[in-house]
Amino acid sequence: MNNDAIATTPLVKTATQETLEINLIHALTRLRHTAFEKEILGGDAALNVDAKPESFFGFSIGHLQFMVAASCFCEVFVDTAIAAVPNAPSTLVGLSNIRGVLMPIYQLHSLLNSSIAKKPIIFAIGKGESSVGLLIDSLPVSLSLAAYQREAIAKQESPLLQQLVKENYFANQSRWLLLDGKSFGAQLLAITHQMPKQGSH
Structure with a gap:
């Protein structure tokens, strides 16, 4: 070097x-x-x-609590006539004439092994021909829930019911199952096609 x-x-x-x-x-x-x-x-x-809280409409069916976002167009009808549809699947109760539009009315009670009330309440989601009605057991209540109250979606006892649940919240000692108001009608129709017809074995 x-x-x-x-x-x-x-x-x-x-x-x-x-x-x-x-x-x-x-x-x-x-x-x-x-x-x-x-x-x-x-x-x-x-x-x-x-x-930040979000607004929802909550209601009960059988032993479960459901809700939809308050941003969805919703109405409630009490003591409204429902015309049965022959040979319809068990989840389709019938049709109800709402302002000249025939609205399909569904029920989830059979999926929950629960009885339908003698004077059922119709919770309608959507407008006009795209609207659907669901039989519920109690008048809807207003809920204010935040994202941190979401939990993992619990497995439902019915696989068909599982298809409807979008998210799972827990508040006020109750579990609330969020339904997708925008696609609820299509989901109910899909489930109805999977159900046996009334009177069939």
Whole structure:
């Protein structure tokens, strides 16, 4: 090895090198702080979203509590005549004339091994020809629930009922099963096709 080469190798950092290192340290520090702030602020934002309550309409059928988002168009009818449909599947109770439109009325009681009330209440979802009615056991109540109250969807005793449940909430010592109001009619129709017809064995 050449001793002259060793002698000419700089042992002390130049001013330019020190400046570059200092600038690099400052840049890395700013990046760390920015990432930390984003993580904290992002977490707070997520908490705020989770804590923000949403509005629902809740009702009971048998031993279960159901609900739909209040943003869906919903109506309630009491003591409304329902015309039975011959040879219809058991979940299709019949048709009801609502403002000149024949609305299909369904029931989930048979899936829950529960009896239908003598004076059933019709909970209607949707407008016009796209509306469907569901027999419920109690007048709907207003609910205000937040995302943090959601739980894993519990397995229902009926596989057909499982198809209707979108999400599962827990509040006020009760479990609330969220139904998808927008596709509820299509879901009920699909389930009806899987049910045996009334009077069949």
